[in-house]
Amino acid sequence: MNSAKEKNETSRIYLSLLAAAAAPATVISIASSHLGIWIWAFILAFALAAFFGLPLYLLCKRKQWTQWWVSLLLGASIGVFPYAILSLHSLIGSGDRSSTINGKTTHYVINGIPTMAGAIEYIRPLFDVGLLGALGGISAWLVWRYYGFWKK
Secondary structure, eight states, X not given: OOOHHHHHHHHHHHHHHHHHHHHHHHHHHHHHTOGGGXXXXXXXXXXXXXXXXXXXXXXXXXXXXXXXXXXXXXXXXXXXXXXXXXXXXXTSSSSOEEEEETTEXXXXXXXXXXXXXXXXXXXXXXXXXXXXXXXXXXXXXXHHHHTTGGGO
């Protein structure tokens, strides 16, 4: 039978996963002015937290790396790396990619080689998802750290 301490730790982990998903999902739904997107953002954030965050948490706990800044950095990494890999196709490939706004053409890829504008277009969203990941990481850490604090 599980001890009370093990049950408490399990509850802390589950609530931390929920917080890691709920915080960025809430920011996305508020920023988009469309509350219906919340559930989809939550599902995606929860999947990232469960598949990447939970194993990293268990590894960090074993190594006693439980400081807030570790969660912040790992959360940002969990936000950035999947997006960076999935959007890499925008920089790789043959041909040209450009857009024209008000008669001004901006080239993103020329002959399969990214331009500076293409690199900026690729990197800029990484900051956004990195901030959302960092928010998820710090939210998880706050719940994990202070869960049950008011009971003492």
